[in-house]
Amino acid sequence: MQYVMSDIHGDLAHFRRMLKKIGFLPPDKLYILGDVLDKGCEHLRMLAFVRENPNMLLIKGNHEYLCERYLAGTVSGELWDKCGGGGTRREVDLLSREEKEELLDYLRGLPVYWKVEAAGQEYFLTHSGYHADFPVLCPDKIRVDIEASVRAAVESDQERYLFSDDIHYIPAGLCFDKKIIVGHYPTIFLEDYHQANIFHGKKYIDIDTGNECREEGGCLACLCLDSGREFYV
Template structure:
């Protein structure tokens, strides 16, 4: 059985289908999606519809990202957050024009059922962005950090790799879990187009919303699977200009 962590999709439905083809998915595969399914390219609603169908036949865990929080709010109340509209929400709303009320209700239920984090039986943590509590995710007082925090990743990047986990210098936040898998901060910010590894943190957001590919990683073998640049699937679009 493979466990595959998949980075931020951001409405790139065509790229998602290519990634699944490249994965040559098997019936016993487990998928852990790290959030931000919507906002960016023009097929956000189609991505959600595909993932709902996928979950009916495969073992899927869906983590909630900040863009998913905004879209869920709109689906529930019909109110479009101004920040969301500036960060891809307009295109997501447009993608729903072909979807009826029943479809939207199903999608809302899908967003509502998403997890803020997941810990597997090997003590590996999966979440969209990060957390700040030195006592672990169960003690995080500000749940928004699960889908907005960048300090976890920034801390991991700046750590001296010679520091061992049993050292007093090793951050308490990182000691709780064998590995941590996140999205949210595109690796292309660092001019890298593959998932990045820092200490025990893996960042699988390779900038699909901008100029990067969509990526997945086999968390046991660390094999990486990637699509072409997502922008190449949507040559007449600009994607999401802001993070």
């Protein structure tokens, strides 16, 4: 089975509960759409758990990007803290120089998207989804080529792409060539939705159900791409 999760935010305990709930086995594949770090309490342990499992693939989110930039010396600890990274930063500061260099190389190498086929459907998995300044049309001049659009956005400004909320404000007439699955923006804050459930829109699916906002009713969600079944903890 193929599963997708997102925005775990250092919550290793609920992540483990989810794996148990879905009965995750070695033949299965789990795609995590970014933000395993920050805002929680077990950041590097959460990241290590994912890295040590060959059947788990992490796609870069804006919080992995913040960690990457901090390690590279291009973002201050103060700025990262303001974005919810204080706990992760303190853990990172305790690493040796060699460990920091290895972590930086790993984060730089994370993909920003992944393409998957399941149950006859092609999915485009990414953290934020789309940046409206970089639409690339398919040859039919009707649909947007989401892969080419994301690549153009990332090449221009990776930070702007990973922080973008544009997927939630696209014009009604805009169509994509693949079904997009995103995280990044909690469904409990989506206009006219406000539910801690996976959002199934006509153009995209949002699986970030607000795990970092449990005091506001959020939870951790998982979607099985093969069956369409949804899981929550």
